[in-house]
Amino acid sequence: xxxxxxxxxxxVTQMGNDKSIKCEQNLGHDTMYWYKQDSKKFLKIMFxxxxxxxxxxxxxxxxxxxxxxDKAHLNLHINSLELGDSAVYFCxxxxxxxxxxxxxxxxxxLLVL
Amino acid sequence: xxxxTQMEGPVTxxxxxxxxxxxxxxxTGYPSLFWYVQxxxxxxxxxxxxxxxxxxxxxxxxxxxxRKETTSFHLEKGSVQVSDSAVYFCxxxxxxxNYQLIWGAxxxxxxxx
Numbered sequence: 001x002x003x004x005x006x007x008x009x010x011x012v013t014q015m016g017n018d019k020s021i022k023c024e025q026n027l028g029h030d031t032m033y034w035y036k037q038d039s040k041k042f043l044k045i046m047f048x049x050x051x052x053x054x055x056x057x058x059x060x061x062x063x064x065x066x067x068x069x070d071k072a073h074l075n076l077h078i079n080s081l082e083l084g085d086s087a088v089y090f091c092x093x094x095x096x097x098x099x100x101x102x103x104x105x106x107x108x109x110l111l112v113l
Numbered sequence: 114x115x116x117x118t119q120m121e122g123p124v125t126x127x128x129x130x131x132x133x134x135x136x137x138x139x140x141t142g143y144p145s146l147f148w149y150v151q152x153x154x155x156x157x158x159x160x161x162x163x164x165x166x167x168x169x170x171x172x173x174x175x176x177x178x179x180r181k182e183t184t185s186f187h188l189e190k191g192s193v194q195v196s197d198s199a200v201y202f203c204x205x206x207x208x209x210x211n212y213q214l215i216w217g218a219x220x221x222x223x224x225x226x
Contacts, residue, residue, distance in 0.1 A: 004156070040218075041151075041200050041218070041219040041221070042218055042219065043157075043202065043216045043219070045213065045214070048213070055211075056211075056213060090156055090157070092156075092157075097211075097212065098211075098212045100145050100147070100162070100206045100212055100214070101147075101159050101162070102157075102159075102214060103158075103159075104156030104157045104158065105156050106154075106155055106156045107155070107156050
């Protein structure tokens with residue numbers, strides 16, 4: 001059973017489009033995260049949610065909006081996609097807000113043309 | 114603020130060579146320290162961790178010792194294999210950062226047969 005899953009795995013789209021990435025974890029964790037990894041592998045946290053409540057909201061453009069319908073899901077919606085949004089997006093989860101070990105999904109490779 | 118500095122990659126070694134990937138940190142408190150590994154095309158996964166000074170984390174033949182006096186957590190392995198080729202991330206978390214993981218830039222390791 002996959003612990004943290006993301007869909008889609010690959011996403012190729014045109015500039016200006018709106019797209020969503022879904023994430024689900026079956027670990028029973030309370031906390032979930034979204035990360036962006038650029039082409040140089042640099043990892044940057046975007047958001048974290050704890051029990052469906054937004055905890056961390058780094059300086060991310062308003063075009064990015066996370067949504068957590070329940071503790072097991074954290075989706076990422078991106079409006080008006082730009083070339084610079086091309087990256088790999090990782091979802092992760094941890095047992096709780098102060099539990100340091102994070103479990104990562106396989107990533108969604110987004111390419112904006 | 115807290116930060117993590119890793120040696121720049123790529124690091125290229127022959128199979129069975131000795132590996133060291135340097136990691137130093139800046140933190141005002143007593144952080145926990147981590148090494149995560151990202152195999153090609155996959156998400157990150159925890160490799161090892163240490164939560165207090167002089168602790169040694171170990172897993173899959175890799176080791177790292179928490180050295181408070183030198184603020185370091187260098188990753189070592191005695192004999193690397195081709196399958197160890199991956200990107201390795203050093204990270205820290207502590208109370209001051211609300212246990213948010215602070216990531217190094219990642220070091221790509223290439224092992225040649």
